[in-house]
Amino acid sequence: MVVVMQERASEDQIQHVIATLVEREFDVHRSTGALKTVLGAVGGNRDFDTGLIEVMDGVQQVLRITEPYKLASRTFRPTPTVVSLGAFRIGGDEVIVMAGPCSAETEEQVEEAAATVARSGAKMLRGGAFKPRSSPYSFQGLGEEGLRMLRAACDRHRLELVTEVMDVGQIELVGRYADMLQVGARNMQNYSLLRELGRSRTPILLKRGISATIEEWLLSSEYVLAGGNTDVVLCERGIRTFEPYTRNTLDISAIPVIHKLSHLPVVVDPSHGTGLRDKVAPMARAAVAAGADGLLIEVHPDPDRARSDGAQSMFPEQFERLMAELRIIAPAIGRSICVEPAARRAAVSHA
Ligand code: PEP
Ligand code: MN
Numbered sequence: 001m002v003v004v005m006q007e008r009a010s011e012d013q014i015q016h017v018i019a020t021l022v023e024r025e026f027d028v029h030r031s032t033g034a035l036k037t038v039l040g041a042v043g044g045n046r047d048f049d050t051g052l053i054e055v056m057d058g059v060q061q062v063l064r065i066t067e068p069y070k071l072a073s074r075t076f077r078p079t080p081t082v083v084s085l086g087a088f089r090i091g092g093d094e095v096i097v098m099a100g101p102c103s104a105e106t107e108e109q110v111e112e113a114a115a116t117v118a119r120s121g122a123k124m125l126r127g128g129a130f131k132p133r134s135s136p137y138s139f140q141g142l143g144e145e146g147l148r149m150l151r152a153a154c155d156r157h158r159l160e161l162v163t164e165v166m167d168v169g170q171i172e173l174v175g176r177y178a179d180m181l182q183v184g185a186r187n188m189q190n191y192s193l194l195r196e197l198g199r200s201r202t203p204i205l206l207k208r209g210i211s212a213t214i215e216e217w218l219l220s221s222e223y224v225l226a227g228g229n230t231d232v233v234l235c236e237r238g239i240r241t242f243e244p245y246t247r248n249t250l251d252i253s254a255i256p257v258i259h260k261l262s263h264l265p266v267v268v269d270p271s272h273g274t275g276l277r278d279k280v281a282p283m284a285r286a287a288v289a290a291g292a293d294g295l296l297i298e299v300h301p302d303p304d305r306a307r308s309d310g311a312q313s314m315f316p317e318q319f320e321r322l323m324a325e326l327r328i329i330a331p332a333i334g335r336s337i338c339v340e341p342a343a344r345r346a347a348v349s350h351a
Pocket of ligand 1 (some may be wrong): 102128132183184185186207237272
């Protein structure tokens with residue numbers, strides 16, 4: 001349930017409500033807004049009489065959250081969550097682009113990719129060092145060496161880094177290098193990983209599972225939120241359907257569906273969503289037009305020689321052209337995208 005406190009509720013009244021809920025075995029998540037405090041109470045007894053809280057001093061309203069996910073729901077938080085990363089925010093007016101290779105492969109490859117990303121005005125470098133591959137014989141990533149390359153390139157180009165963490169034992173290591181931790185599609189239902197990430201204070205990029213419904217995806221985000229990490233960004237990356245002409249079927253409709261059900265930002269990955277380079281730009285344009293809060297795109301200096309996901313990785317020129325197109329589309333729906341690339345370029349060259 002959600003307990004909305006009155007604007008003039010005192011701290012004592014708020015504490016009294018919290019204590020009452022805790023006594024009834026609820027976990028209480030407090031959110032203090034500019035005007036009002038809202039308490040999200042999860043767990044507890046299903047038959048609990050909300051009237052007991054309604055009559056308490058300082059309480060304005062008690063709402064039952066009927067969705068199975070609670071903290072992720074719009075009922076709990078009617079205003080959008082905005083996740084701050086470095087000097088920008090995901091979930092605000094600006095559409096944030098995260099781009100880079102599928103995997104970190106060599107120092108030169110990471111540097112060239114990062115230079116392209118920074119030049120285009122994108123804000124974040126993506127790249128995997130721990131790779132979840134369908135075959136155990138495929139390239140599995142460079143591990144810590146890859147993380148080091150990615151971090152160094154980000155520092156040179158003033159980019160933030162998003163990279164995947166595959167299991168609980170890697171959280172500490174990956175967290176030392178990354179600004180945002182990616183949970184891959186195959187791990188969307190790795191509940192022990194999600195629980196542990198709830199204890200972290202690093203923002204999480206939670207990909208949609210390969211065959212997950214939107215409700216299952218939101219329930220996975222709930223594991224992280226329930227642990228106290230409120231910086232969760234969802235990533236639609238396509239789901240498996242009967243259609244063989246694309247690697248996955250990118251669910252563009254997930255964007256408005258999520259925005260209605262949840263306050264969490266949603267970004268779109270048209271690279272894994274289609275699996276084919278020539279389909280990435282049209283789907284990226286569609287995602288921005290449909291209201292995505294960001295994009296995750298694979299770009300590689302030499303995609304034909306990529307050690308993973310070459311067929312869906314864009315050439316640098318293609319990616320830069322796409323960014324120019326997105327700068328035309330975003331304002332049409334009242335958003336900006338990757339402002340001030342020139343200003344950043346100047347800052348880097350004078351560093
Ligand atoms: C990736 O981003 O390279 C990746 C492996 O993504 P997903 O988990 O969506 O397949
Ligand atoms: Mn990939």
